[in-house]
Amino acid sequence: xxxxxxxxxxxxxxxxxxxxxxxxxxxxxxxxxxxxxxxxxxxxxxxxxxxxxxxxxxxxxxxxxxxxxxxxxxxxxxxxxxxxxxxxxxxxxxxxxxxxxxxxxxxxxxxxxxxxxxxxxxxxxxxxxxxxxxxxxxxxxxxxxxxxxxxxxxxxxxxxxxxxxxxxxxxxxxxxxxxxxxxxxxxxxxxxxxxxxxxxxxxxxxxxxxxxxxxxxxxxxxxxxxxxxxxxxxxxxxxxxxxxxxxxxxxxxxxxxxxxxxxxxxxxxxxxxxxxxxxxxxxxxxxxxxxxxxxxxxxxxxxxxxxxxxxxxxxxxxxxxxxxxxxxxxxxxxxxxxxxxxxxxxxxxxxxxxxxxxxxxxxxxxxxxxxxxxxxxxxxxxxxxxxxxxxxxxxxxxxxxxxxxxxxxxxxxxxxxxxxxxxxxxxxxxxxxxxxxxxxxxxxxxxxxxxxxxxxxxxxxxxxxxxxxxxxxxxxxxxxxxxxxxxxxxxxxxxxxxxxxxxxxxxxxxxxxxxxxxxxxxxxxxxxxxxxxxxxxxxxxxxxxxxxxxxxxxxxxxxxxxxxxxxxxxxxxxxxxxxxxxxxxxxxxxxxxxxxxxxxxxxxxxxxxxxxxxxxxxxxxxxxxxxxxxxxxxxxxxxxxxxxxxxxxxxxxxxxxxxxxxxxxxxxxxxxxxxxxxxxxxxxxxxxxxxxxxxxxxxxxxxxxxxxxxxxxxxxxxxxxxxxxxxxxxxxxxxxxxxxxxxxxxxxxxxxxxxxxxxxxxxxxxxxxxxxxxxxxxxxxxxxxxxxxx
Numbered sequence: 001x002x003x004x005x006x007x008x009x010x011x012x013x014x015x016x017x018x019x020x021x022x023x024x025x026x027x028x029x030x031x032x033x034x035x036x037x038x039x040x041x042x043x044x045x046x047x048x049x050x051x052x053x054x055x056x057x058x059x060x061x062x063x064x065x066x067x068x069x070x071x072x073x074x075x076x077x078x079x080x081x082x083x084x085x086x087x088x089x090x091x092x093x094x095x096x097x098x099x100x101x102x103x104x105x106x107x108x109x110x111x112x113x114x115x116x117x118x119x120x121x122x123x124x125x126x127x128x129x130x131x132x133x134x135x136x137x138x139x140x141x142x143x144x145x146x147x148x149x150x151x152x153x154x155x156x157x158x159x160x161x162x163x164x165x166x167x168x169x170x171x172x173x174x175x176x177x178x179x180x181x182x183x184x185x186x187x188x189x190x191x192x193x194x195x196x197x198x199x200x201x202x203x204x205x206x207x208x209x210x211x212x213x214x215x216x217x218x219x220x221x222x223x224x225x226x227x228x229x230x231x232x233x234x235x236x237x238x239x240x241x242x243x244x245x246x247x248x249x250x251x252x253x254x255x256x257x258x259x260x261x262x263x264x265x266x267x268x269x270x271x272x273x274x275x276x277x278x279x280x281x282x283x284x285x286x287x288x289x290x291x292x293x294x295x296x297x298x299x300x301x302x303x304x305x306x307x308x309x310x311x312x313x314x315x316x317x318x319x320x321x322x323x324x325x326x327x328x329x330x331x332x333x334x335x336x337x338x339x340x341x342x343x344x345x346x347x348x349x350x351x352x353x354x355x356x357x358x359x360x361x362x363x364x365x366x367x368x369x370x371x372x373x374x375x376x377x378x379x380x381x382x383x384x385x386x387x388x389x390x391x392x393x394x395x396x397x398x399x400x401x402x403x404x405x406x407x408x409x410x411x412x413x414x415x416x417x418x419x420x421x422x423x424x425x426x427x428x429x430x431x432x433x434x435x436x437x438x439x440x441x442x443x444x445x446x447x448x449x450x451x452x453x454x455x456x457x458x459x460x461x462x463x464x465x466x467x468x469x470x471x472x473x474x475x476x477x478x479x480x481x482x483x484x485x486x487x488x489x490x491x492x493x494x495x496x497x498x499x500x501x502x503x504x505x506x507x508x509x510x511x512x513x514x515x516x517x518x519x520x521x522x523x524x525x526x527x528x529x530x531x532x533x534x535x536x537x538x539x540x541x542x543x544x545x546x547x548x549x550x551x552x553x554x555x556x557x558x559x560x561x562x563x564x565x566x567x568x569x570x571x572x573x574x575x576x577x578x579x580x581x582x583x584x585x586x587x588x589x590x591x592x593x594x595x596x597x598x599x600x601x602x603x604x605x606x607x608x609x610x611x612x613x614x615x616x617x618x619x620x621x622x623x624x625x626x627x628x629x630x631x632x633x634x635x636x637x638x639x640x641x642x643x644x645x646x647x648x649x650x651x652x653x654x655x656x657x658x659x660x661x662x663x664x665x666x667x668x669x670x671x672x673x674x675x676x677x678x679x680x681x682x683x684x685x686x687x688x689x690x691x692x693x694x695x696x697x698x699x700x701x702x703x704x705x706x707x708x709x710x711x712x713x714x715x716x717x718x719x720x721x722x723x724x725x726x727x728x729x730x731x732x733x734x735x736x737x738x739x740x741x742x743x744x745x746x747x748x749x750x751x752x753x754x755x756x757x758x759x760x761x762x763x764x765x766x767x768x769x770x771x772x773x774x775x776x777x778x779x780x781x782x783x784x785x786x787x788x789x790x
Contacts, residue, residue, distance in 0.1 A: 021530040024593040026780060030586060030772040034060040037523040039503035039581075040067075043495055044090045047101055047114050049488040053079065053087075054505055056520065071491050071507055074519045088112045088119060093133040093141075098442060098487060102132035102141045109143050111154070122152060136235035136340065147228040149240060163240055163287065164218040165228050219292050229282070230335045236342035239364040240287040241297075243333065248278035254737070258730050260760045271732055275686060275693040276700050279352060284333040286367050297367045299331055302349060302358055303374060309355055310378045311622060311703055318702060329353060334387070336362055339400040344420050346372065346403055348387055348395065354380040354695050357387065359395075359405060361420065372418060373425065375407050379618035380695035382573075383413040384436045394438040398466045404428075404447075406435060412613040415447065417466065428468040434611065440466075442489060448474075450483060456549055456611050457537060457578030461492065472512055480580025485510065492516075497581035499551075500532040533592050535603070537577060540638045542607075542631050546616070549577040550635055551603040553591045554643070559598025562646040563787035564639050566632050566673075567591060567603040568654030568661045572620070572696075575611040576603060590776055599783070600645050602638075606631035606661075621696060622703065624685065624710040625664035632665060633672050648674065649787045651721075653779050655679035656734060656764065663712035663723075663742075670720035675786035677724045677779035680734050680764055683742040684711040688734065716745045723754040724782045726775050728762030 021028065028035075038057035041064070045052055050070055057064040058076075066079040079087075088110070092103030101112040107128035111120045122141065123129050129150075132143040140153045142162075149162040178186070189196050226244040233240050254271040261267045284297040299305060305328045312319040334348040345362040347369070356376050360369040375381060385406030387393025394415075395405040403418045415428040415435050428447070429435055436459065437450040448463050453471065461483045462471040475481045475494065482495040482503075494506040494516055502523055508516040535551035542548045567587055569576040582588045591601045605612070607619035607627035619627045632652065639645045652673055654662050659681030665673045685693050686700040686707050697706040708714050727739040739756065746754055757778055759771045766772055 019525045019529065021526050024530070024589065024596055026590075026593075026773055026776045029589040029593065030769055030776055032769050033585070035524060036502065036527045036585075038064065039497075039522050040495065040505040040520050041503075043482075043484045043493050043505060045484060045486045045491075045493060047088055047112060047487055048117070049486040049490065052484075052491075052493045052505075052507065052519075054493075056522070058520075058522065060524070069505075069507070069519055074507060074517060076520065086119065095134050095138045100134070100138075102134060102143075104130050104132060104143075109141060109152070111141070135233070135237070136342075142233055144231055147223070147231070149231045149233060151233075161218060162233065162289075163221060163231060163242075165221050165223050167223060169220055169222050219287070219294070221287065221294055232335055234336075234342050234345070234364065235338050235340055238288065238290050238342070240289065241284065241336050241345075241364070242287070243282050243284045243335075245280050245282045248280045251277040251279075254735060256730055256732055256735060269730065269732065271735065272689050275688055275690045275697075277690055279330075279690065281330055281352075282332050284347075286364050288365070295367045297333055297347075297362065298369065299333070299349070300328065301369060302331065302360070303371050304356060304376065305329055305331070307356070307376075309353060309698070311698060311706070314705055315702070329356075334393070336364075337396055337403075339397050339420075341400045343400060344397075344403075346395070346420075348393055350381070350387065353698075354382075357381045359403075359418075372403070372420070372423070373405070373407065373416075375409055377408075377614070377618065379621035381408075382617055382695070383408040383614060384434050385413055385438055394435075396440060398440065398444050402466075404440070404466070406438065408614040411615060415449070417468070426468060428464065428466075429471065432613065434613065437483075439485065442487075448483075448485060450481070452611060455579070456605075457575070457580075459578075459580070461494075474510065474512055474514075475508070475516065476513070477506075477516060478579060480578065498534075499537075499579050499581065500534045502581045502585070530592075532589075533595060535591075537579065538638075540634065542627075542634045544627065546607070546619075548607075548631050548634070549605045549612075550638075551577050552639075552643070553595040553599075553601040553603075555595045555598050555600060557598060558600065559788055561598075561649050561788045562600075562644060563598065563649040563651070563783070564600045564602065564636065564643075564645040565591075565594055565783060565787070566635060566650065566652035567601060568606070568632065568652060568658035569603065569609075570654065570656035570658045572608040572624075572628070572657045573610045573617060574657075575605055575609055577605040577609075578611070586772065586776075590780075593780075594783070599787070600639060600643050602635050604631055604635045608657075622698070622706040622710075624696060625661065625668070625712070626709075629661055629664050629669065632661065633669055636672055647672070649789075651675040651677075651783050651787050653677035653679065655681075657682070660712065664715065666721050666723050667712055667715035667718040670718055673721055675722040675724070675782050677726065677782055679726045679775065680728060680731055681712070681725065681739065681742075682734050683738045684713045686711065687738055687741075713742050713745055716742065716751070717749050719746070719749075719751050719753065721753070722782060722786050724757070724778055725754065726757045726759070726778065728759045728764060728766060728771075730760075730762065731764045733764035 040054040040056045043054045051068045053068050055064040056067045067076040068079050089103055092101045094101050099114050109122040109129045109132045127145050129143045129145045132141050140151045142151050147165040151160045226246050229243040229245050231242040251273045256269040256271045258267045258269050287294045308322055330352040331349050336345040336347050338345050347362050349358040359373040385394035401421050406413050413434045417426045433453045435449050435451050439448045446463050450459050452459050459481050460473050461475045462473055464471050477496050479498040484493040492508045492510050495503050496506050497503040505519040506516040508514050535553050539547050539549045594601050636650050640647050652662050659678040662676040662678040663681050666676045682688055700707045729736045762771050
């Protein structure tokens with residue numbers, strides 16, 4: 001019996017040990033992330049505000065399931081397939097009282113009655129109906145089908161087509177193709193015979209009578225080789241606005257070869273164009289139904305439409321040519337935003353060089369624009385809520401005469417309110433922080449927004465009256481708070497995390513000071529068994545006097561060599577120094593492991609990072625690898641001065657933009673960095689995509705200076721330390737061609753202290769745990785061999 005009891009104890013102890021993460025290793029932390037536990041995601045409320053739905057996987061199964069709770073019963077319940085099938089999707093269009101919601105499902109239009117909980121299918125066709133919205137009087141639903149706009153009466157079921165877009169005009173009048181002889185004979189017959197005159201007159205009268213009896217035909221709008229886009233009806237039903245997009249001609253797409261395929265043959269994956277390729281253009285139009293006329297929205301009167309960018313001063317010949325051409329810049333006009341009474345329509349106009357954003361009043365009767373606000377940036381327009389760089393525009397009417405929008409005019413993205421009668425602008429929020437999300441309340445009396453007021457790395461949910469005032473904080477947990485406000489605005493569903501605690505779901509009444517109650521516990525016992533470090537969030541002054549924020553991971557016992565590693569986050573415009581769980585969770589765990597093994601690790605929000613305003617965002621304009629790189633060097637100096645690390649034992653690593661910085665660091669700062677791991681790196685910006693690159697570096701054939709001083713391939717001869725390059729071979733973002741071109745350059749330069757690890761089945765974001773494991777084993781080996789010596 002004693003023997004059996006001992007065996008049972010050993011079995012229990014062995015099971016417990018298997019769940020305990022005592023020592024970090026690459027194999028452990030780079031497993032399928034499910035080992036950590038799966039956080040809730042895609043949090044959303046039911047339309048009646050009675051349930052919170054979220055994706056979750058508490059048992060680490062192959063796929064996430066859909067779960068729900070109620071504010072009064074916080075025990076998660078898995079949602080049955082039948083209920084999922086009957087659920088209305090989160091997106092859709094509400095009526096003013098939020099009692100009805102129109103939405104699309106599988107290409108058909110449905111109507112959900114929230115009060116009685118009934119969903120009615122309004123259309124059932126083989127074509128796709130999409131983008132349903134209510135008419136201003138809510139008597140009908142508008143939707144698009146095959147480019148055209150339709151109106152479906154809710155009471156009568158009558159379907160009316162409002163537009164008639166056609167590729168080519170139909171021929172209703174037969175062309176006269178008679179030759180000279182035939183024309184002469186017809187004329188002679190009319191002169192000689194009265195009966196011919198009578199018959200001809202009768203035919204004309206019959207034709208007129210038939211035409212009068214026929215219903216008026218819907219005006220044909222010919223789009224030809226263009227694409228129809230953004231068709232919209234004004235609230236009063238008089239004007240239809242739309243945009244015709246001319247696709248770019250001569251734009252060459254790249255090809256990504258795929259070597260590991262089911263067929264056994266190499267297969268080509270069609271890919272994107274490169275920066276500087278021809279871009280599509282657009283013209284916006286108004287269709288006045290009452291006058292049965294179509295006309296373009298005029299852009300010639302836009303203030304500064306001919307303004308040239310400052311960078312052209314570096315190219316006198318090009319500047320002179322552009323001045324002589326005196327051409328209007330290409331612009332795109334957004335979808336009009338109408339006041340409910342149709343008295344005002346406001347559009348956002350953006351220049352294709354992204355250096356101007358105009359908010360303009362549209363006179364729909366004439367197609368003319370009047371300036372309300374202009375923001376110009378010699379770098380590029382961007383920031384949260386501005387409609388530019390990585391963000392959708394936040395704008396709309398609070399009533400029939402007041403219009404709200406976000407702008408970085410003050411240096412940080414803030415909320416503004418404009419009186420369209422007087423033209424007065426009022427800044428509703430201010431300070432060295434950003435309005436990051438924005439929502440107008442149902443009654444249009446309150447703005448709800450997320451902002452980093454307390455600290456750049458802490459987000460909270462706030463509210464203010466639409467007339468302005470001091471923000472009222474609604475959340476209280478320090479870290480990251482992602483909010484989903486219930487449709488009735490009584491509850492907050494909060495996805496919350498801290499720097500060493502992954503995301504969990506909480507629910508809280510929508511009241512200041514209310515307590516948030518935790519709903520989920522997602523992390524595994526194995527994950528919880530390790531004391532994950534809470535990195536120290538610090539700031540230092542860079543060489544230009546700006547505050548730079550960073551995370552520091554200190555070892556309990558530093559290695560005698562006092563080594564340090566710099567982690568460089570990707571994207572450029574991204575924030576990783578904050579108090580919430582990082583999207584770079586693998587790198588977070590790797591940094592913990594490095595610290596456990598005697599390294600000091602610093603993770604810097606360098607110039608170009610998000611969360612810090614316009615000047616930080618645009619500080620890399622025309623020179624990537626400039627201030628963003630010197631911030632890494634200044635961070636190393638900070639580690640030397642404050643933490644006593646050995647300046648000869650510093651390495652760095654990062655992916656994508658972080659890989660680019662790693663290359664630039666080893667090529668241009670070889671005395672600062674002994675080694676680096678460059679993952680999926682951009683090596684030459686002239687080979688990256690247009691949307692991202694042209695904002696920062698303009699176009700390569702017009703601003704060669706910017707591309708040459710920003711591309712690592714031009715500085716490869718400066719390599720002294722040990723370089724490890726790692727790249728997925730089917731990378732459709734930063735193509736594998738990038739790293740191959742740099743490889744050839746290193747060969748031609750007779751460099752020997754580098755190696756390339758290629759991953760045949762990986763795209764830009766790696767998926768396979770075996771690839772992650774191999775990648776980080778190599779990076780760790782690199783640091784062990786190069787940073788812990790003499």
